[in-house]
Amino acid sequence: MTLALVLLLGAALISMAAPRMLGPLAATSVPPGVLLAAWLGSIAGALFFGASAVVTLAWPDHAPAETAVEAVVRCLSAVSHAMQPWITETLAATGALALLTITVRAVILGRRYTREQTRLLDYHRDVVSIVAHSRDDGVMWLAHPMPMAYSVAGRPGFVVATDGLSQCLSGSERDAVLAHERAHLRGSHHLIVTTCDILAAVLPAVPLFAAAPAAVKTLVELTADQHAARATSTATVCSALTVVSASTLPQPAGTLGLSNEISLRLLKLRVSWRTRCPKVSYATAAALSMAMPVATALVGLAATSAAVCLTLAQA
Template sequence: MTAALALLLGAALTGWFTPALLNRINPARTDPSALLVAWLLAAVGVLAATIAGTVLLLSPGHGAGTTVMSIVNECLAAISHGTPPRAEVFAGLAGIALVSLLTLRFAVIVVQFARRRARTRRQHLETLQMAARCDDHCPRTWWLDHDEPMAFSYAYRRGVIVATEGLERHLSAAEVAAVLAHERAHLRGKHHHVITWVDALAKALPFLPLFREAPSAVRMLVELAADVAAVREHGAATVRTALLSVAGHGTPDGTLAMGGGGVELRLAALTNGGAPAGRAKRILACALAAATMTTLPMFTGAGVLLSVAVVACPLTGA
């Protein structure tokens, strides 16, 4: 029972306290890709730990087996004088039922979100296609005869970028290229799909701060990550002036745009941030973030139970 309890307790604590820890990290001075991985894998870790802990409640050995966990299990058994097997089975079945219902709710909401956004995207693109000229690049870029400098992207097939002629009228060629590089980074990173996933998770499971706060954090981080990708190609100064030129213009629902939210923070990152991390350093940072967040629920729960055992065992003589 101890391993199952550690996973469930760790999932709850991680889901409750992780946002406060991640929000203390200044995204303007941190690799946004690693921070984005941390938010996403923290959510995955909490979900995986919850499911694994619930399943272990129904397993014959409850997942106990390691030396440390066996000691903790014996100590906690001495404190509680044991738990009736039927109660454990009942708790496991109830947990499985609850997890199954929440999983079904999450799946339904994801499908609803995806269908609604696909329908909205199709309607927008059908309207835009009649008025736009299209180039042959990949992803394709549709140019609209509109004076305001704007660009946004849709996750449609291999991706579509919609840009206005106002970009070329008001921005330099390098700045236009930086704006398009930003949008290509959104499509390459599958940022539209990531946002759909975290939005659905927040709606399905809003009772944990991690899930509730993930959408706003992820939206900011994908913009910062796209900015960094553009900086690698065109330099921070060019990206900064391009961002100032396109900021504040509205874009359709379901799109991502360089002129979207968090402009002040992004400008600070472009002004005060250092050079973008190299590929090897970026991969290492993302791998460390992934390893930390996926194992955090297990280690958190085990640490709490071990602390309780250390304090309580002398009192019980175990």
């Protein structure tokens, strides 16, 4: 019971605090890849700890780690042990029902969303295959005077670009745009964005899941910009972004392109493109964003428990 309370509080804390803490960091010099890892860690943490709380409640005896947690939150544990068994059983049944409802909803909405997305992208792939005048190194070229490029998920994914890209941009600017789109494909950004969209549809009232799609879409753009800047230069990516953002061509649904949040992206390129992070920093950001709220919940409960014990002892 005590462990379940800690896990549930941790999940609630992640869901409420993560969007408020991570959102404003997008415009700072913190590398976008690290921020993206922190968002994904928060999402994984909220799901994992929320589900673990229900499993712990339903555990027949002391769940693993329950004894260690009870040692930290002694007074509260004594209260929970004194509770009638039917209270714990009712809480476990309610939690299991909520978890089952969320899982079923996620499966139904996920399948519907994925089916629709696959149908749309298959149709798009067929049309582009017909109208493209050439295919070169995973890029399908369309005869259109306006500059535009976007990436399409799939196995394999591919990049669509217009001849306007070569006509309106210099060779290095064109390479920067293509490097940006290839970074989306290499980083599985389409899958990350789709997963966030599905979770937002399943749990729209949870602040973390509601805020994640917009924040993550921006961060994958910033991350792809960093890759493009390393492949060419910051100045080249900035000038390419400026030219392509002026294009009036609409970007097809379900694809990742190049033309949103331009002012933020230009700012971010200037302040953080040189920052190279070892892979361990991404893992650390994800692990901290998962673990910190649960640790905070444990410390908060221990402090509250100790205060209650002291008050009761003095009374």
